[in-house]
Amino acid sequence: MKNNNGKDTFIYWVMRIITYSIVIIIAYILIDIIIKGLPAINIEFLTESPRKSGAEGGIFPVILGTLYLVTLTILIALPLGMFSAIYLTEYAKQNKITKILRLAIVTLAGVPSIVFGLFGLGLFVIFLGFGASILSGSITLALMILPTIIVSSEEALKAVPQYMREGSLALGATKWQTIQKNVLPSAMPGMLTGAILGVGRAAGETAPILLTAAAFFLPSLPSSVFDQVMALPYHLFILSTQVPEPQKIMHMQYGTALVLITLVLGLNLIAIIIRIRIRKKYNW
Amino acid sequence: MENERLKIKIDNLNFYYGDTQALFNIKLEIPEKKVTAFIGPSGCGKSTFIRTFNRMNDIIPGTRIEGIITIDGEDIYHNSLDVVNLRKKVGMIFQKSNPFPKSIFENIAYGPKIHGLKDKNKLTTIVEDCLRKAALWDEVKDRLEQNALGLSGGQQQRLCIARALAIEPEIILMDEPASALDPKSTSKIEDLISELRENYTIVIVTHNMQQAARVSDYTAFFYEGVLIETDETSQIFTKPKLKQTEDYITGKFG
Numbered sequence: 404m405k406n407n408n409g410k411d412t413f414i415y416w417v418m419r420i421i422t423y424s425i426v427i428i429i430a431y432i433l434i435d436i437i438i439k440g441l442p443a444i445n446i447e448f449l450t451e452s453p454r455k456s457g458a459e460g461g462i463f464p465v466i467l468g469t470l471y472l473v474t475l476t477i478l479i480a481l482p483l484g485m486f487s488a489i490y491l492t493e494y495a496k497q498n499k500i501t502k503i504l505r506l507a508i509v510t511l512a513g514v515p516s517i518v519f520g521l522f523g524l525g526l527f528v529i530f531l532g533f534g535a536s537i538l539s540g541s542i543t544l545a546l547m548i549l550p551t552i553i554v555s556s557e558e559a560l561k562a563v564p565q566y567m568r569e570g571s572l573a574l575g576a577t578k579w580q581t582i583q584k585n586v587l588p589s590a591m592p593g594m595l596t597g598a599i600l601g602v603g604r605a606a607g608e609t610a611p612i613l614l615t616a617a618a619f620f621l622p623s624l625p626s627s628v629f630d631q632v633m634a635l636p637y638h639l640f641i642l643s644t645q646v647p648e649p650q651k652i653m654h655m656q657y658g659t660a661l662v663l664i665t666l667v668l669g670l671n672l673i674a675i676i677i678r679i680r681i682r683k684k685y686n687w
Numbered sequence: 688m689e690n691e692r693l694k695i696k697i698d699n700l701n702f703y704y705g706d707t708q709a710l711f712n713i714k715l716e717i718p719e720k721k722v723t724a725f726i727g728p729s730g731c732g733k734s735t736f737i738r739t740f741n742r743m744n745d746i747i748p749g750t751r752i753e754g755i756i757t758i759d760g761e762d763i764y765h766n767s768l769d770v771v772n773l774r775k776k777v778g779m780i781f782q783k784s785n786p787f788p789k790s791i792f793e794n795i796a797y798g799p800k801i802h803g804l805k806d807k808n809k810l811t812t813i814v815e816d817c818l819r820k821a822a823l824w825d826e827v828k829d830r831l832e833q834n835a836l837g838l839s840g841g842q843q844q845r846l847c848i849a850r851a852l853a854i855e856p857e858i859i860l861m862d863e864p865a866s867a868l869d870p871k872s873t874s875k876i877e878d879l880i881s882e883l884r885e886n887y888t889i890v891i892v893t894h895n896m897q898q899a900a901r902v903s904d905y906t907a908f909f910y911e912g913v914l915i916e917t918d919e920t921s922q923i924f925t926k927p928k929l930k931q932t933e934d935y936i937t938g939k940f941g
Contacts (some may be wrong), residue, residue: 497748561879570847573741574854575774576799584801586788 436660443658456620458640462659464624468537468632469606469666471625472616475541476605478549481598484547484552491553492560495580505550512550519547520614528615538618538628542619547611548601557595559590599674601669609636619645621637659662694858695740696887700754702735702744702912709735711912714753717905722889724903724920726896728935732912733892737860740890741777742770745870758858775802779853782863784843786835787849789816791827794835794846794886799856810857813853821849822879841872848879859883861891865898877902896936901926908932 451461485506495501523543534541534642563586571581608616617637625632643649649656695717702710710732717723725733733746743765744750755814756763763773786794795814804810812829819826823845827838833844844864851859861880865873880902882887893899899906900920907917908927916932928934 452780507817564785566781566785567787569743569746569781570787570850571797572746573743573774573779573781574850576798576801577771580801584797589727589788 405629415528417652425645426503433664436657436664439653440659440661443654444661448658449662453620453633453638457642457655458646458652462638462662464621464636465633465638465659466662466666467624468617469635471504471537471632472540472544472612472634473602473606475537475603476544477598478602479541480545480548480552480605481594484549484601485554485594487549487615488556488560489582489587491584492557492655493578503664508550508553509596509646511546511672512554514547515610516608517610517614519543520611522546523615524645531629535614535616535618535627536629536632537616537625537632540612540634540653541628543611543615544605544608547608548605551604552598554596555600556590559593560586562593563589565662592678595681596678599670599677601672606670607636607667613637613640635659635666639663645667691721691928693717694719694758695718695890696755696757697739698755698757700739700756702732702739702753702832704747704753705749709912710739713914715862715907715914715917715928717888719888720884720886721904722884722891722902723890723905723907725890725907725909726935727909727915728900729894730911732911734862737862737892738779740772740858740860740928741779745770752867754883763783763903775854776859777858778854780844780847780851780859780861780864782866784840784847784867786838786843786846787832788806790832790834791838791846792831792852795853798850802827803856811932812878813930817849817852818846820852820924822882822884823849839872841868841875844872844876845879848876848883856887858888863892863894866894868912873898896924908935910935 448461449466450463452464453462454460491501492503495504520543523539524547527533527539527542528535566582567585567589571585572578576665581634612634616632617634618631619633619641621631637658639659642659643651648650693716695715697713697715697717700713701708702708711801713736722875725737727733739752739756740758740763744752752764757771757794758776759786762768767804773842787797789797790816794808799810799813804813815824818827823842826842827846835843838846848859848864865876877898880891884904891899891903904919905917906923908915908919908923910931916929917929918928923932924936927936
């Protein structure tokens with residue numbers, strides 16, 4: 404017995420240390436970026452254009468570019484993801500074909516992002532002639548995060564109890580009325596959370612936009628969805644590798660990283676707040 | 688059944704969940720503006736049976752039905768029948784009260800709204816009227832805008848009854864409406880049933896034999912998917928024809 408207890412305690416501590424280590428690593432990365440990046444953050448950095456390949460000046464068009472990409476991405480991905488999820492959970496017969504569809508969606512989630520980039524380059528940039536642009540980049544990013552949105556939307560729809568649907572149908576509502584007025588409002592917090600988490604990921608991705616949207620440097624701000632943009636992750640890549648003596652502009656790199664991380668964490672925070680607020684309202 | 692108009696007629700009904708047969712060759716006539724109770728042990732098919740009257744089983748994949756059910760002489764499983772219209776005519780109260788996560792007002796207005804009523808004054812009238820009929824008005828009149836999920840279990844169930852009344856049904860199906868409620872709330876629901884019988888045809892599934900005896904005019908006893916015996920409630924509970932029925936109502940099994 405004593406021996407067994409010792410084993411138990413040992414495993415408990417191993418698991419505990421592993422779990423805490425993960426937190427320590429994340430905390431280290433965050434603190435490192437904050438300490439080294441914070442000195443670079445000032446009005447000039449946030450409101451001016453980069454000069455000398457980003458070695459001087461600010462990152463305003465870069466931030467704006469990422470916001471454009473993220474906004475258009477969610478506008479494309481959210482409706483597509485929601486309707487796919489509604490189809491899969493509410494309408495599709497649970498048979499082999501639906502299983503294959505689900506498998507395809509999960510597989511899509513595992514495709515490396517550079518492959519999405521190449522696909523976007525081939526289809527949107529070249530074949531459809533959108534060029535390297537906000538539009539091409541956003542559609543590519545939307546496709547990349549679609550599985551995340553579909554899966555989380557499906558979970559949210561499945562969490563709406565069946566008796567809610569029956570209550571509505573029994574009053575003579577059609578299936579679509581039931582979904583629209585009853586199921587969707589209840590599932591909305593979960594769906595939005597998934598979408599925002601997906602978009603947080605899209606904001607940080609470099610590979611897909613590298614081939615479809617991002618520019619090394621642009622003298623002016625984009626004026627339509629067919630323009631190229633600068634974007635935070637790609638800019639960070641440039642600052643770290645494509646300028647002469649990158650070690651001399653460490654503060655610019657860390658400043659950019661800090662802005663990017665703030666943006667992504669900010670999006671996640673918004674997702675959490677929305678979830679809490681709507682969940683309070685639609686509590687069953 | 689003299690002086691009574693036939694409302695629902697069930698003829699040779701068989702029902703299947705996939706390969707499993709749940710109802711066997713059921714024949715039954717349900718009179719208008721009376722309360723008919725279905726009793727029987729768990730799993731005897733009484734809930735499945737009541738759900739065939741508003742085609743609620745349609746939404747369960749893999750189910751199949753044979754036989755004929757007519758309401759006012761109309762075959763409700765005929766191809767040309769609109770399920771939406773059927774469900775407007777046949778309201779349903781479920782075992783677990785299922786108010787929508789909306790305000791009390793919106794819960795009642797839900798049915799009329801989806802059927803196209805937009806006039807705010809008319810909706811307000813309907814909401815008050817239905818809440819009064821469901822004996823809930825006095826308890827909630829000051830908080831119609833509050834979320835219905837804040838109501839107690841018994842109030843929620845009466846809200847569901849009010850919600851069903853709002854679509855002006857002719858038949859009300861109740862699938863164990865009081866099984867999750869305390870005795871006081873249960874007696875309120877039973878009082879309500881006694882009042883509603885004046886204007887509606889009511890079919891109620893219940894586990895509780897005293898309840899069937901108290902509220903119903905007719906009782907049908909089911910066992911393992913078969914309709915064993917049906918008669919006036921007073922007959923069933925005093926002089927059942929079959930030994931099996933007697934054993935069940937006297938508590939020898941079930």
